[in-house]
Amino acid sequence: MSTEPRNVVLVHGGFVDGSGWQGVYDALKGDGYHVTIVQNPTLSLEGDVAATRKVLDAQDGPVVLVGHSYGGAVISEAGNHPKVAALVYIAAFAPDKGESVSSLIADPPPGAPVPPILPPQDGFLFLDRAKFADAFAGDVPAELAAFMADSQVPWGVDALGGAVAEPAWRVKPSWYLVATDDRMIPPPAQRAMSERAGSQVVEVHGSHAVYVSQPAEVAALIRRAAQG
Numbered sequence: 001m002s003t004e005p006r007n008v009v010l011v012h013g014g015f016v017d018g019s020g021w022q023g024v025y026d027a028l029k030g031d032g033y034h035v036t037i038v039q040n041p042t043l044s045l046e047g048d049v050a051a052t053r054k055v056l057d058a059q060d061g062p063v064v065l066v067g068h069s070y071g072g073a074v075i076s077e078a079g080n081h082p083k084v085a086a087l088v089y090i091a092a093f094a095p096d097k098g099e100s101v102s103s104l105i106a107d108p109p110p111g112a113p114v115p116p117i118l119p120p121q122d123g124f125l126f127l128d129r130a131k132f133a134d135a136f137a138g139d140v141p142a143e144l145a146a147f148m149a150d151s152q153v154p155w156g157v158d159a160l161g162g163a164v165a166e167p168a169w170r171v172k173p174s175w176y177l178v179a180t181d182d183r184m185i186p187p188p189a190q191r192a193m194s195e196r197a198g199s200q201v202v203e204v205h206g207s208h209a210v211y212v213s214q215p216a217e218v219a220a221l222i223r224r225a226a227q228g
Contacts, residue, residue, distance in 0.1 A: 005062035013069025014155035023215025045162020052078035079168030091179040112186040124154035138207040184208040
């Protein structure tokens, strides 16, 4: 009998909600996995980790915990939960102890695209709607990219500043999907974080929204992590 985890928990990043995981969800459900999506409020890292832990508490066995973008910071902390067997980063931040998204983006590589993040309003961030598709969702159908731009979730400045206390990737196996056409998190930064974490890495020609545009590739990596 297989002992591989059959539970998958998906954690979204900033500016979006869990609905973007639909394609990945469908692919994994079709393979018999039990898939749960965390609707983390992205107000603070502490709050998002707490929301993720509540979902992990409810699982009936080992879990593959998956994070996209800022969700990588969330799973780096929440992944210390005893039910988490493996971590999967999808074009995601993988902070070390004491690091935050803010600290990781403070010194971008030379020539890297600058995400079109508007100045904060009342402690929240949005992407420039006119530039959202090019920056975040360059390989997503235009109508869907426009919907994503117009349905943005306010991203709390406090969430970006939340520092990871104990990075789970230091003690648990991890996998990482590098999106080679990413204009939000530069691919060289993704490669550096994945190498530091000792992750097993795949590279996919995709935008930052690779989990939306190429769900089969993302689901394939999650299956690999489950099979260990």
